[in-house]
Amino acid sequence: MEFSLKKQALANALQIVSKAVAVRTPKQVLMGILIEVHEDEIVATAYDLELAIQTRVPVSEDTGLSVQQTGAIVLPARYFGDIVRKLPDTEIHMRVDANYMTEISAQSVEFHLHGIDAEEFPELPNFMGYEGMQIPANTLGRLIESTVFAAATSEVRPVLTGVSITSSPTHLTFVATDGLRLAQHQVPQADLPERQVVIPAKSLSELSKILPEDETPVEMVLTPSHGLFIIGPTRFYTRLLEGTYPDTSRLVPRSARTHVVLDGDAFLHAIDRAALIARDKDNHMVRLEVTGDTLTVTSHSPEVGNVSETLGALRKEGEDLQIAFNGRYVIEAVRALDASEISIRFNGANQAFVIERSGDPSMLQLISPILWRS
Amino acid sequence: MGVTTANGRFEGAMGLPEALVRRLRAGELWHAVLLVGEPSQAERAARWLAQALLCEAPRSDAPCGSCRSCAQFSAGSHPDFWASGEEGLKAGDVEALQAWLATKGHGPRKVYALHGADEMTPVAANRLLKTLEEPAPGTYAILTAKSRQSVLSTLRSRSFTCLLSASPPFLSTDPSSISVVARAASAEDPSFAGFMERVIEWTETWLRGGATPWEMAASWQSIAKDVPAEGGLLLLAEWLRELMRVRAGGQAERFANWQEAARRIAPILEVEQYAACVQAVMEARLRLQSHVALLLNLEQMCVRLREVTTSW
Numbered sequence: 063m064e065f066s067l068k069k070q071a072l073a074n075a076l077q078i079v080s081k082a083v084a085v086r087t088p089k090q091v092l093m094g095i096l097i098e099v100h101e102d103e104i105v106a107t108a109y110d111l112e113l114a115i116q117t118r119v120p121v122s123e124d125t126g127l128s129v130q131q132t133g134a135i136v137l138p139a140r141y142f143g144d145i146v147r148k149l150p151d152t153e154i155h156m157r158v159d160a161n162y163m164t165e166i167s168a169q170s171v172e173f174h175l176h177g178i179d180a181e182e183f184p185e186l187p188n189f190m191g192y193e194g195m196q197i198p199a200n201t202l203g204r205l206i207e208s209t210v211f212a213a214a215t216s217e218v219r220p221v222l223t224g225v226s227i228t229s230s231p232t233h234l235t236f237v238a239t240d241g242l243r244l245a246q247h248q249v250p251q252a253d254l255p256e257r258q259v260v261i262p263a264k265s266l267s268e269l270s271k272i273l274p275e276d277e278t279p280v281e282m283v284l285t286p287s288h289g290l291f292i293i294g295p296t297r298f299y300t301r302l303l304e305g306t307y308p309d310t311s312r313l314v315p316r317s318a319r320t321h322v323v324l325d326g327d328a329f330l331h332a333i334d335r336a337a338l339i340a341r342d343k344d345n346h347m348v349r350l351e352v353t354g355d356t357l358t359v360t361s362h363s364p365e366v367g368n369v370s371e372t373l374g375a376l377r378k379e380g381e382d383l384q385i386a387f388n389g390r391y392v393i394e395a396v397r398a399l400d401a402s403e404i405s406i407r408f409n410g411a412n413q414a415f416v417i418e419r420s421g422d423p424s425m426l427q428l429i430s431p432i433l434w435r436s
Numbered sequence: 437m438g439v440t441t442a443n444g445r446f447e448g449a450m451g452l453p454e455a456l457v458r459r460l461r462a463g464e465l466w467h468a469v470l471l472v473g474e475p476s477q478a479e480r481a482a483r484w485l486a487q488a489l490l491c492e493a494p495r496s497d498a499p500c501g502s503c504r505s506c507a508q509f510s511a512g513s514h515p516d517f518w519a520s521g522e523e524g525l526k527a528g529d530v531e532a533l534q535a536w537l538a539t540k541g542h543g544p545r546k547v548y549a550l551h552g553a554d555e556m557t558p559v560a561a562n563r564l565l566k567t568l569e570e571p572a573p574g575t576y577a578i579l580t581a582k583s584r585q586s587v588l589s590t591l592r593s594r595s596f597t598c599l600l601s602a603s604p605p606f607l608s609t610d611p612s613s614i615s616v617v618a619r620a621a622s623a624e625d626p627s628f629a630g631f632m633e634r635v636i637e638w639t640e641t642w643l644r645g646g647a648t649p650w651e652m653a654a655s656w657q658s659i660a661k662d663v664p665a666e667g668g669l670l671l672l673a674e675w676l677r678e679l680m681r682v683r684a685g686g687q688a689e690r691f692a693n694w695q696e697a698a699r700r701i702a703p704i705l706e707v708e709q710y711a712a713c714v715q716a717v718m719e720a721r722l723r724l725q726s727h728v729a730l731l732l733n734l735e736q737m738c739v740r741l742r743e744v745t746t747s748w
Contacts, residue, residue: 088522089512111515112539184513185504187542217531220538262539287540301539304572 063099063133066155068126069146069168071119075106076143078117078296081268083139084110094136095143096183097156099129107186108139113265114186114299115272126153134180135164142166145173186299187288193255194283195229199273199293201249202280205236206270208247208398208425213263214240221305224260227284231256237310238263243391244310244428245398257284260307265289265300272296314416314428318407320352320380323420324373326404329357330396332371336361337389339369347432348389352408353382361389376403385411386432392417395427451601452481460488466596468568468577470553470587473600478580479551481600483509486517486547489576505543516541521551521580530563537567537575545574553579554586561588568594583725613674616667617690627662634659635675636697642741643704649738656734665730669721669737673714680710709744716740 076095084092087110096107104127107116121127135158146154149168157165162177206225214222219241226237235248269291273280281292284302291298333348339361340346351358355375362368385408395417396404403420417427451473459465469485471478484499487509491499499506508514518536520529533548550556550564568577568591577595581587584597619625620632638659642652660668678691682702688695705713720737724730 091511091513111513112536181507182511182513184508184511184515217534217538220534223535223538287542303538304540305538 063097063135063158064130064156065099065104066126066128066130066153067104067119068124069149069151069154071125071127072154073146075104075117075119076139076146078272079106079108079115080139080143081271082108082110082113082115090138091136091178091182092184093139094178094183095139096134096136096180098134098180099132101129101132103127104129107183109184109186109299111184112262112301113268114297115268116186116297116299118295120295130157133158135162136178136180136183137164137175138178141175145175187285187290189283189285189288189290192283192285194281194290194292195234195251195254196279196281197234197251198277199280200275200277201251202282202291203270203273203275205234205247205249206266206273209236209238209245210263210266210270211238211394211398212240212243212245212427213238221260221303221307223264224262224303224307225266226258226260226307226310227289228258229254229256229284237307239308239310239428242388242430243395244313245395245426246310246314246428247425249424258307259284259289260303260305261289261300262303269298269300272298313414314426315407315409315413317409318380318416319410320383320408321378321405322352322357322375322408323377323403323405324357324375326396326399326401328373329404330393332359332373333389333392333396335359335371336369337393339363339366340389341366345432346389346391347386347434348392349384349386349434351382351384352378354378380408383408383411385415386434387415387429388432391429395429398427399425451477452485453598453601456485456596456598460485465489465576467571467575468579468595470579470581470584470592470595470597471600472581472584472597475551475580475582477600478582479549482519482549482551482578482580485578486519486549486576489545489547490514490516490543492543516543516546518546518548519551521549521553521556525550525552525556525560527557527559527563530560530567534563534567537572541574545576546572547576547578549578549580551580552582553588553591554581554583556588556591558588561591565590565594585725613670616670617674619667620671621691621693631659631663631668631671632675632691632694635672636694636701639675639679639701642738643701643745645745649742650735652738652741653731653734656738657731665724666721669717669724673717673721676710676714676717679705680707680714683707683710705745712744713741716744 079095087093092110098105103118103120105116105118119125119127145166149171152168154166154168158177162179164175164177166173166175209225213225222240228235231254232250233248234251234254237246273293278294283290287302289300289302336348336359337346340348341363348359348361355378357373357375358370360370399417399419401419405418405420407416411431412433414428414430419425471481487499487506490505490509492503492505493500509517518533579595619628638655641647675691678688678698679702682688682698684707688698691698716737720733723733
């Protein structure tokens with residue numbers, strides 16, 4: 063195996079795939095990056111057996127790639143990445159000698175790195191015969207960002223550590239819940255095959271980091287056991303979670319005893335300030351009192367002190383209310399909505415409340431209140 | 437096809453009981469199996485069983501060793517196989533396993549092996565209960581342990597115990613003896629101080645026929661009173677293996693400090709006799725795990741040793 067290419071092209075490829083390198087494993091080969099050299103491209107792959115990222119660097123003027131001899135090698139990610147990053151910003155030449163010893167050189171620098179036989183690298187899952195669906199990268203990124211934070215972090219119910227993805231012929235829906243809050247985002251999307259899968263939230267967070275912030279089409283392929291996202295030259299593979307995702311459709315209340323519309327930023331800042339006083343052991347409890355068109359946000363802690371802030375509602379319908387909730391949940395929910403005007407629907411102090419963008423039901427955040435004695 | 441031996445074990449199946457191998461071949465293996473035997477043997481058996489379960493071309497002599505799954509398994513990168521416990525099993529290992537089990541497998545089966553189930557921390561063992569109790573379809577657990585009794589009873593009750601047949605002791609050195617021999621050779625370990633010299637003296641007395649088996653047993657109990665019973669017998673078996681090696685014309689390697697004694701004693705018996713003696717000692721060591729009085733066990737061992745030296 064022998065090739066040369068511009069440092070930046072190789073460094074970019076390694077940076078993309080390095081997110082899927084296994085960190086703590088007795089299997090040496092999983093802590094490496096597979097480099098496969100073909101006549102017209104090189105392919106870099108990392109795979110920790112749960113998540114795989116593969117990216118291609120084609121022969122072109124931009125990449126400066128020229129292949130002298132095809133072949134494949136697995137190189138330890140930690141050293142390989144650091145070496146490439148610290149090499150001079152010129153053309154890099156790589157060659158594999160006998161016994162998997164790999165020479166990496168640029169100008170007068172010459173590294174020799176012990177590699178591993180590429181045959182030992184695990185095979186990626188096969189997606190042949192499965193129908194894909196196209197989604198713009200920024201839409202997918204938004205779907206992930208607005209839901210992934212609500213997935214459970216504890217393994218008590220493993221299926222809740224994932225995000226449920228449902229595609230119907232007209233809509234694509236992402237749902238995440240940890241049992242105390244729920245985030246749902248639905249976008250209209252034509253010609254989708256019908257599927258329902260649960261993808262680990264961790265994987266989607268990693269995916270969102272490599273998604274471009276434009277309308278680049280992302281092809282999403284879902285099989286009964288794996289998900290594949292193709293973003294230009296990069297392929298992102300993830301395992302799916304076992305188990306049946308709970309039916310969340312009946313959790314969202316349709317009616318409201320109190321309906322408030324208010325400025326999103328003002329509400330977010332008020333809760334953010336109140337959360338400064340709210341303590342972890344009290345579940346970051348923040349209280350909200352709705353009286354007429356006025357909202358009062360308060361929080362107090364016997365050891366720290368207290369805070370009170372008054373906000374004016376843009377509109378208010380229904381009865382007055384006093385409710386307590388986890389300030390952090392509300393902050394994350396309102397941030398995810400990213401709206402100038404938000405609408406909150408309450409059903410009394412003991413029922414979960416819904417936060418939406420005002421006039422836009424496609425995205426909703428459902429949060430359980432904290433029960434308390436006034 | 438594996439051959440059934442007289443004691444109902446399948447050769448080529450790492451000493452696994454025939455009933456288990458038959459169930460495996462029929463696709464009716466229990467969801468959780470506890471393999472009890474020497475750690476290295478149990479680990480090999482667990483790997484064999486896992487590879488057979490994951491083999492894509494299961495034939496009568498599965499694992500085939502040539503399919504894609506077997507190739508990945510041999511390379512240590514099979515995505516549907518999980519193993520831990522080589523350095524002890526803690527709660528964190530069980531949590532990591534549970535997170536892995538929550539994801540879907542590449543193939544129809546997922547297998548996990550937990551080594552040293554008898555040495556798990558209580559917290560780890562209790563965390564594992566639910567996982568063992570409610571296995572997902574196509575998920576198989578293989579636990580290994582040195583001693584069945586040391587495994588938490590709630591784990592035992594949730595798995596099917598299989599005792600592995602002891603491999604012929606003269607075929608290979610037991611890896612677990614390495615640390616015991618090292619301790620005996622080290623002058624710093626007070627419990628083993630001077631133990632090897634007493635073992636050599638005891639061996640010479642026995643081989644020269646200077647004492648009855650009962651006296652030999654009592655003498656062994658006395659000289660080995662400061663060392664763990666299992667460790668003492670393991671060291672004796674290793675010492676006899678060393679004598680066998682020297683008798684066969686080799687050099688004393690593991691007991692290099694006692695080279696001269698080994699050369700002096702080795703010619704007394706033939707190689708086959710030493711092999712039979714090692715077997716007798718290893719059987720006595722195995723009996724330590726059952727409810728047999730120590731002295732009675734040692735007397736039985738010494739009677740066998742005497743038979744070997746006199747009747748061949």
